[in-house]
Amino acid sequence: MTDITVAKEVELKLQQAHMQLLALFELSPVAMSLSRLADGCFEQFNDTMIGLLGHTRDALGQLSFLDVVTRAGRALAKLHRQQLLDVGRYGPIETELLHANGERIPVMLSGMRTARADGGEHV
Numbered sequence: 001m002t003d004i005t006v007a008k009e010v011e012l013k014l015q016q017a018h019m020q021l022l023a024l025f026e027l028s029p030v031a032m033s034l035s036r037l038a039d040g041c042f043e044q045f046n047d048t049m050i051g052l053l054g055h056t057r058d059a060l061g062q063l064s065f066l067d068v069v070t071r072a073g074r075a076l077a078k079l080h081r082q083q084l085l086d087v088g089r090y091g092p093i094e095t096e097l098l099h100a101n102g103e104r105i106p107v108m109l110s111g112m113r114t115a116r117a118d119g120g121e122h123v
Contacts, residue, residue: 028048038121043061073097085113089112
């Protein structure tokens with residue numbers, strides 16, 4: 001028989017840390033999202049992001065970063081994507097995003113590259 005007390009304690013601490021980070025993400029007054037590095041598609045975003053962009057949760061889940069950034073912002077995004085690939089982060093940068101009603105929203109963006117469990121990467 002093997003004592004798994006330590007392993008269970010570690011598992012519980014990891015679950016608690018995960019729940020705390022999830023709460024910080026979801027409840028943050030700052031708009032936050034996770035998108036796939038490969039194509040920029042949004043995978044997760046908080047309610048503040050939904051409110052900022054004026055889309056429903058379902059609609060925003062069908063979009064990518066390039067769908068919500070202005071044309072000028074797309075060119076800037078290409079430059080910062082290279083920085084993201086080279087050093088693992090970018091920003092802060094000033095750009096504009098597009099609200100669902102077409103209005104331009106000035107924002108300050110920062111991002112970092114993170115690994116996903118399936119081997120892909122997030123921004």
